[in-house]
Amino acid sequence: MSRNVRRKPATLTDVAATVGVAPMTVSRVINGNGYVSEETREKVLEAVKKMNYRRNGLARNLKRQKTETVGLVIGDISNPFSTELANAVRESLSFRGYNLFICISEHSAKEDIAAFDSLVDHNVDGLIVATRSNEEGDERLSEIADSGVPIVVVGRDFKHDSVDAVSADNFNGGFEATQHLIDLGHKRIGFIGAGFENRSRLKRLQGYLAALAKHGLSVDERLITGRKGTSDDVPGYSTESIGYEGMKRLLSLPKRPTAVFARNDFTAVGAISAVKEAGLSIPQDIAVVGFDDTPLALHTMPPLTTVRQPMKIQGQLAAEMLLRRITGEVEPEAEEKILDCELIIRESTVSQV
Amino acid sequence: MSRNVRRKPATLTDVAATVGVAPMTVSRVINGNGYVSEETREKVLEAVKKMNYRRNGLARNLKRQKTETVGLVIGDISNPFSTELANAVRESLSFRGYNLFICISEHSAKEDIAAFDSLVDHNVDGLIVATRSNEEGDERLSEIADSGVPIVVVGRDFKHDSVDAVSADNFNGGFEATQHLIDLGHKRIGFIGAGFENRSRLKRLQGYLAALAKHGLSVDERLITGRKGTSDDVPGYSTESIGYEGMKRLLSLPKRPTAVFARNDFTAVGAISAVKEAGLSIPQDIAVVGFDDTPLALHTMPPLTTVRQPMKIQGQLAAEMLLRRITGEVEPEAEEKILDCELIIRESTVSQV
DNA sequence: TGATATTAAGTTAACGTTAACATCCTCTCC
DNA sequence: GGAGAGGATGTTAACGTTAACTTAATATCA
The missing domain is CATH 3.40.50.2300 (Response regulator)
Structure with a gap:
């Protein structure tokens, strides 16, 4: 109907002027507090509707200080x-x-x-x-x-x-994931998703190292692999490619690991792809553990052992x-x-x- | 150090008073516009830092009207x-x-x-x-x-x-998905994720129906199944269970479909689970198409044919x-x-x- | 040397609300 | 019938900023 010119929105004061009351009265109607007669309330609400009034939150919050x-x-x-x-x-x-x-x-x-x-x-x-x-x-x-x-x-x-x-408790989560692999008899366990040099920042990696240490397994730095050359902090899904590449690198080692702990589920998914591509089977040839228990974990083939954080x-x-x-x-x-x-x-x- | 009492934050006026200039001068320093001498600027910035001043966006935006x-x-x-x-x-x-x-x-x-x-x-x-x-x-x-x-x-x-x-173009997406199944020779094609009664709201379902119509296939309402009794609008992942249940219902029909088009990938994933559980294989016994091309689609077993929307x-x-x-x-x-x-x-x- | 820029401030008045207080009117109730 | 309570308004002064204007000192140039 009316030309839709981007007019300035009506203010509480505009409404008050239209109805012929004080701004404060309109404020009381809007906020439903204080005394207002039924008659006035209705007149105000009518004007509010007619003028498309919406309260200005900036002004309101500024005044209310929250x-x-x-x-x-x-x-x-x-x-x-x-x-x-x-x-x-x-x-x-x-x-x-x-x-x-x-x-x-x-x-x-x-x-x-x-x-x-x-x-x-x-x-x-x-x-x-x-x-x-x-x-x-x-x-x-x-x-x-x-x-x-x-x-x-x-x-x-x-x-x-x-x-x-x-x-x-990322440390303990990493610890338990690794411990689980050790309990299954694995001795060469890889870590995918971050290089050894990140161990001070990454609790999951620390947990992995602690579990190895506890069971007297030596740490082989070649088994700990992240994205080379760059920071390991990348968005979720793209860690899938890190997992894929990392696993390829691990598989090409003279003595490859029999199990890997991936920094998160996405990384694990990438690792799984690489294992399959190499014609190896999971978990017979390589066991894989992820982290986070994302919805993905249920749907990988085979379903992914992972650490759920609450x-x-x-x-x-x-x-x-x-x-x-x-x-x-x-x-x-x-x-x-x-x-x-x-x-x-x-x-x-x-x-x- | 200092007791961390939740004092009122410093305002621009407070800063101005401390430095001994007008509020406007502080504003100019903060916003980097207008003329301010290097000397004044430094004094102001020092006070800003010392007093932990942060500008109040409410007041600022209220004044600037954006x-x-x-x-x-x-x-x-x-x-x-x-x-x-x-x-x-x-x-x-x-x-x-x-x-x-x-x-x-x-x-x-x-x-x-x-x-x-x-x-x-x-x-x-x-x-x-x-x-x-x-x-x-x-x-x-x-x-x-x-x-x-x-x-x-x-x-x-x-x-x-x-x-x-x-x-x-959900209509066309639904049409193409269904057309694809028809092209593969399927004649009994199910739709999972919404009941027939939702056809006026759901473009994907309309596309499905149009494709059937175009190829002279009759519509069997028993092949169109959503969650019974409730609205079909549920959050993403939970449509997985709808897909699962829907597929079970379809599989129990006297004459089951040979292909299904699922309303979205989550629904498709649920449907796939039901098919596998029934001991049937995909796509030999039942072909499945999803919608959305979520990351999940690449990782289902087998990988999911789906419609990608941009x-x-x-x-x-x-x-x-x-x-x-x-x-x-x-x-x-x-x-x-x-x-x-x-x-x-x-x-x-x-x-x- | 005056006229005109340029620089460096300060002053005023909003932006749209609402808390706090003030005013006035109408009932009750002892 | 006067005190007190409650209802229905209005008035004032912020909340913390900044646009627009003013003032004043200094620099620049024909």
């Missing part, structure tokens, strides 16, 4: 890890009346910072960060924490005296800890929660009877 | 469809300096509305909506569009004279169309773009030679 919104920053969104976390966080928050804004940062410091800033700029009441850590990003995060924004980090290194942390609980915990800080219920020292992982044994390590 | 932020509402976040879309949108936007806030709404009208409202409350400059449509949600979306917020919908019905739409392009287009509306470059009639799908033939329909 947004009831939490920001979540995740890296690779296509990783089931992230999506399960996001869902759990959202659910816990919505239960308490908080909204969730999610920002994606594809594993670059620049984008991390952009995401942090844009969320903080919108005055989110708190921040949950689940990206991989990097120096510049962490620096900005520290500043934000310093400025008083409540923060919880998930599955990620970060030290700050007012920032809580939640993570899975994403849902991590999300819930993160949300709860953050809300506690936001509402100021407690003002404790930074807290760190580490949650147990669970080994899920499937046919990529043990043939079905 | 946020350079776009909101994206998606349903099931664990669906690769959504995540690919989100990534493409984010990339296109960040290229133009816009931020992206993502809200998840798990397929409920209440959550749709909550997501729309929370984004609009934060005065996003525009909205991209990719949830399944529902009556109440659409009503609110109309109101928001009426109030002048630029909106683009993706892969979803919605009619409004200022709302653009992008989608894949998610990345849909995301890019949506972002571009929205930005055009936001910047007011054009104020056209609502535009609708429908993008071609591509049939990807794998071994779930054609045995490898």
